[in-house]
Amino acid sequence: MTIYVEGPIMPRITPERREARRAEIVAAARRCFSRDGFHQTSMPDIAAEAGVSAGAPYRYFASKEEIILAIASDAFRLVFEPVERLAARTDHASVADLLAASLEALNADTVTDAAGREVPVDELLRCAVQSWSELLRNDAVRAPAVEGFQGVLRGITEALRRGQAAGTVPPAVQPERAARVVMGLLHGCLLQRVAFGLTDTAGFGDELSALLAGVDATSGRGGANGTTGATPP
Amino acid sequence: MTIYVEGPIMPRITPERREARRAEIVAAARRCFSRDGFHQTSMPDIAAEAGVSAGAPYRYFASKEEIILAIASDAFRLVFEPVERLAARTDHASVADLLAASLEALNADTVTDAAGREVPVDELLRCAVQSWSELLRNDAVRAPAVEGFQGVLRGITEALRRGQAAGTVPPAVQPERAARVVMGLLHGCLLQRVAFGLTDTAGFGDELSALLAGVDATSGRGGANGTTGATPP
Amino acid sequence: MTIYVEGPIMPRITPERREARRAEIVAAARRCFSRDGFHQTSMPDIAAEAGVSAGAPYRYFASKEEIILAIASDAFRLVFEPVERLAARTDHASVADLLAASLEALNADTVTDAAGREVPVDELLRCAVQSWSELLRNDAVRAPAVEGFQGVLRGITEALRRGQAAGTVPPAVQPERAARVVMGLLHGCLLQRVAFGLTDTAGFGDELSALLAGVDATSGRGGANGTTGATPP
Amino acid sequence: MTIYVEGPIMPRITPERREARRAEIVAAARRCFSRDGFHQTSMPDIAAEAGVSAGAPYRYFASKEEIILAIASDAFRLVFEPVERLAARTDHASVADLLAASLEALNADTVTDAAGREVPVDELLRCAVQSWSELLRNDAVRAPAVEGFQGVLRGITEALRRGQAAGTVPPAVQPERAARVVMGLLHGCLLQRVAFGLTDTAGFGDELSALLAGVDATSGRGGANGTTGATPP
DNA sequence: CATGAATGAGCATTCATTCAT
DNA sequence: TATGAATGAATGCTCATTCAT
Helix, strand or coil: CCCCCCCCCCCCCCHHHHHHHHHHHHHHHHHHHHHHCCCCCCHHHHHHHHCCCCCHHHHCCCCHHHHHHHHHHHHHHHHHHHHHHHHHHCCCCCHHHHHHHHHHHHHCCEEECCCCCEEEHHHHHHHHHHHHHHHCCCHHHHHHHHHHHHHHHHHHHHHHHHHHHHCCCCCCCCHHHHHHHHHHHHHHHHHHHHCCCCCCCHHHHHHHHHHHHHHHHHHHCCCCCCCCCCCCC | CCCCCCCCCCCCCCHHHHHHHHHHHHHHHHHHHHHHCCCCCCHHHHHHHHCCCCCHHHHCCCCHHHHHHHHHHHHHHHHHHHHHHHHHHCCCCCHHHHHHHHHHHHHCCEEECCCCCEEEHHHHHHHHHHHHHHHCCCHHHHHHHHHHHHHHHHHHHHHHHHHHHHCCCCCCCCHHHHHHHHHHHHHHHHHHHHCCCCCCCHHHHHHHHHHHHHHHHHCCCCCCCCCCCCCCC | CCCCCCCCCCCCCCHHHHHHHHHHHHHHHHHHHHHHCCCCCCHHHHHHHHCCCCCHHHHCCCCHHHHHHHHHHHHHHHHHHHHHHHHHHCCCCCHHHHHHHHHHHHHCCEEECCCCCEEEHHHHHHHHHHHHHHHCCCHHHHHHHHHHHHHHHHHHHHHHHHHHHHCCCCCCCCHHHHHHHHHHHHHHHHHHHHCCCCCCCHHHHHHHHHHHHHHHHHCCCCCCCCCCCCCCC | CCCCCCCCCCCCCCHHHHHHHHHHHHHHHHHHHHHHCCCCCCHHHHHHHHCCCCCHHHHCCCCHHHHHHHHHHHHHHHHHHHHHHHHHHCCCCCHHHHHHHHHHHHHCCEEECCCCCEEEHHHHHHHHHHHHHHHCCCHHHHHHHHHHHHHHHHHHHHHHHHHHHHCCCCCCCCHHHHHHHHHHHHHHHHHHHHCCCCCCHHHHHHHHHHHHHHHHHHHHHCCCCCCCCCCCC
């Protein structure tokens, strides 16, 4: 005898499984994009890399652009989050500290994403560089990127203000401008690593410290500062 | 309509005319690339923008990639040349001077190319960002770009060494690393300008000076702003 | 959620329930087809409109074509049945009577199908027009449609013959040809209603009467109505 | 020596050649559509039928829909033009004359299009039936079709009014309604020919005459129309 | 039985490139 | 030389259908 209860029938795959599948597709897309670029990668390429059929990605993303957007977001988050986190919690960070914190993420081999999955940093950084191109002409990429960037800038600015109050940041520093310098160095370092083959990013942060500290160190001397072209006799 | 009588072989157009035509095509491509991106621009788009037939660009460039390459080269040259030039000729440049010199180019509205033609800086910078994506996976773009970058780096390094000898650069500075910091700031600033809408690049260079000078300032000197080459005794 | 215990084979749903489900799917398909056309409607569209899963329609129909076939049949039946019914039972119908009977169905808002379900006439008529396209190249649609059409034609022909015997149809009328005229007017009227926006189908039938009666009128006799074929010598 | 005059260079193909090529593609599409239907015909099918490459049709039509539209227009024109032409020039047409004129076109094997090319009538009529489906949900097809239809209706209406003035149309006829009857019969006849396999459209028009004349005949005037085989003495 | 994820062939369309004129 | 028509492979995406759960 058959007993049955009317009611909605459960989906064939659990939300976890679905999420895992989506992540596989994202990971495959990231590998493809990192290797071949957003526009040299076709949707069939992504499907093949993920080991699924050509139609499968469309059950998880409405379009190729949506995949690009997801990966660009991940990439920007990787770059922005560490420095934002430090900026949020410290009251006596120096400029060099903030930069060092942000560069740290670039030096890791992998990061762990929100769902606990390991993601190769190098892939994400290569996607980040491509996302810069993308945001030039794609509002869906630009808007959140710009907003995220401004958020980080604000975070750093505030941290520097607190640092000035705490005496760890020189009073002559203009927080808004310095925040841009920190982000500029971060982006510049990122680019050197992935595009120009200079993977030694550690020295990068160190050198800013050295530049500042070096001046400081010599500060017995007067015009230790390089800007002063005219060092007095 | 063209009427012509066959005769002894001679170029149908003068070399000057040919060069001008090529430049028109490059300029059209640059406008398209700047507006729509390398891969969203089709060859017919470029031809239409240049006001020539679909086949015409192929008489000047073997392929679309070659046009991209030409424009990427122009873009990299714009970024590298000013700082390289300063580095080559000065014996007592400070770190901030070098950065200021390189940022200057980014602030102009137009530059003059090798053939004396005016080129909008903004277009070139947008193409530069896209070229970064391109060089990730295109050897023809990467090789000269990396070489150019290393050349600039060497130039700055040498200039800093000479600066240390001259006393305008603190001895604690490591020239190789500092050169990378300068280029990192240059690229970071460029990106902020074209991708994140922060066009105030002037303050950017100023702030590095301030950071350095600020430290200095704490050691007794007031001059908050590093750009002032002329610090009185 | 469905809980069930295996047991002796028995239908999981009652035949009534199954039939009702099938009817829902047909109704959903009819709405979709009427709105978007046979070929702009996808199977997922139909399933969604019916509120069932994508696979469900395949438990009732082997293919999309079978659904089209079912609906085309309904549509043709709607058009053919009323006139066939009148033709079958009358012994003294005039040409105009037959036409009027067939047009009546087109003027209703809904009809009741074999299972007693209300079906919007407009939906069915729109499907009928599409079925004409379909039968041009689909034998499964054409064969029954042509057979049905010929059946109606025969029915009308016979009715006209009986009418001639009864004196309600003029002897000069050729029954086969007149039957085609009746059906032609029916189809033409249908098309005007659904495709050309002329919903006033009532006047349509009236006018044929007028045309016939009008001629009659000019010949001196009062018989205002063409249905009165019975002009005695 | 080469003499040349600057100026626009002529296109490689003459406008005539271009027009001929376009006509070939239209003819190929018409054959495909007539055989397989609008939506079962793919663009590659059309290109192959025309003996050109897959991309070629896009140099003449922006999209598949545009090809459909062009052919639907041709089809509607074929149906509307003959009756419209007669209606425009006659002052003493009878209802039967107008119908006969419009049916004549359906009986031809080929018609000559605006550019003087022979077009098989059967193909066009099959496309006409499909266009009826198309106009149900495609505004680009519907708008001109409805407008054309209303134009013909007006033309017939006016002709009937003039006929009433001339005494060739009975005064009891309501011109608007009769015009719709004429068009309804035309469409119904068309459908019988292409969809239901009844190619004898001649008898169709004859019978309307018979229906009218038959009545008339009984009133003493004699067999007005040759179709009425059975004119009693 | 019912679900809905998955498949994979197919489609409309684009575009880098060629080449007859 | 310059033109622009033509090519044909490739792309993003859809959808009828299947089948494991």
